[in-house]
Amino acid sequence: MLVLASASPRRKELLSQLVKAFTVLPADIDETPLQQEPPKDYVIRMAAEKARAAVMKYQQNDDQASSVVFIASDTSVVVDGHILGKPSSLEDSRGMLRRLSGRTHQVLTSLCLTDLSGEQQVSVCVTNEVSFRAISDVEIDQYWRTGEPQDKAGSYAIQGLGSVFVRSISGSYSAIVGLPLFETAQLLAQFGIHSLEDMSHE
Numbered sequence: 001m002l003v004l005a006s007a008s009p010r011r012k013e014l015l016s017q018l019v020k021a022f023t024v025l026p027a028d029i030d031e032t033p034l035q036q037e038p039p040k041d042y043v044i045r046m047a048a049e050k051a052r053a054a055v056m057k058y059q060q061n062d063d064q065a066s067s068v069v070f071i072a073s074d075t076s077v078v079v080d081g082h083i084l085g086k087p088s089s090l091e092d093s094r095g096m097l098r099r100l101s102g103r104t105h106q107v108l109t110s111l112c113l114t115d116l117s118g119e120q121q122v123s124v125c126v127t128n129e130v131s132f133r134a135i136s137d138v139e140i141d142q143y144w145r146t147g148e149p150q151d152k153a154g155s156y157a158i159q160g161l162g163s164v165f166v167r168s169i170s171g172s173y174s175a176i177v178g179l180p181l182f183e184t185a186q187l188l189a190q191f192g193i194h195s196l197e198d199m200s201h202e
């Protein structure tokens, strides 16, 4: 049995490209970075905490399967070593997109897979580069009004209208959207879940 520890509809859609059946169990955690925490450490810690929180939630269930694999992920936009999470207001979004305008930033996405006991646990972090064209303040305000930036790290979505800002990327498109599919398939295989086999079964 596979459990996706996420409230993100993007992650659910991406995971369904690799496996037929899984359960979604969103985990609420404190997403505040520690002081001076390097971005890579932060995203790896977030995915691990989401996975552990889902395990705890799952253990409160009455009917538990014997073999369960939990998968969690975290995406952060990083510019000049600063972590940009989700914008809390238009002002916050303006600050983020002005900072990303006309330059290249990193998108870090982590993955954590664990079994119920935590004995088998693996984490990876995928780093991607995204180059933006220059964005005007008028465009930032127009983009905010579409409602798209609100729940997205760095205040944009490459899979949506945010694509109008993206000149080029280097890395993994699915990782930028929220779940690195190549790495996910590799780690799932370590837990005995083989995507090609799973998806080809009737």
Ligand SMILES: Cc1cn([C@H]2C[C@H](O)[C@@H](COP(=O)(O)OP(=O)(O)OP(=O)(O)O)O2)c(=O)[nH]c1=O
Residues within 6 Å of the ligand: 005, 006, 007, 008, 010, 011, 026, 027, 050, 073, 074, 075, 076, 077, 086, 107, 151, 152, 153, 154, 156, 157, 158, 159, 162, 176, 177, 178
């Ligand atoms: C950069 C970027 C981020 N995002 C999204 C992916 C993530 O859903 C979100 C970053 O926030 P996260 O905290 O990684 O994830 P989440 O809160 O949406 O979901 P959960 O923690 O329950 O798994 O930003 C896009 O959809 N497109 C993009 O281009």
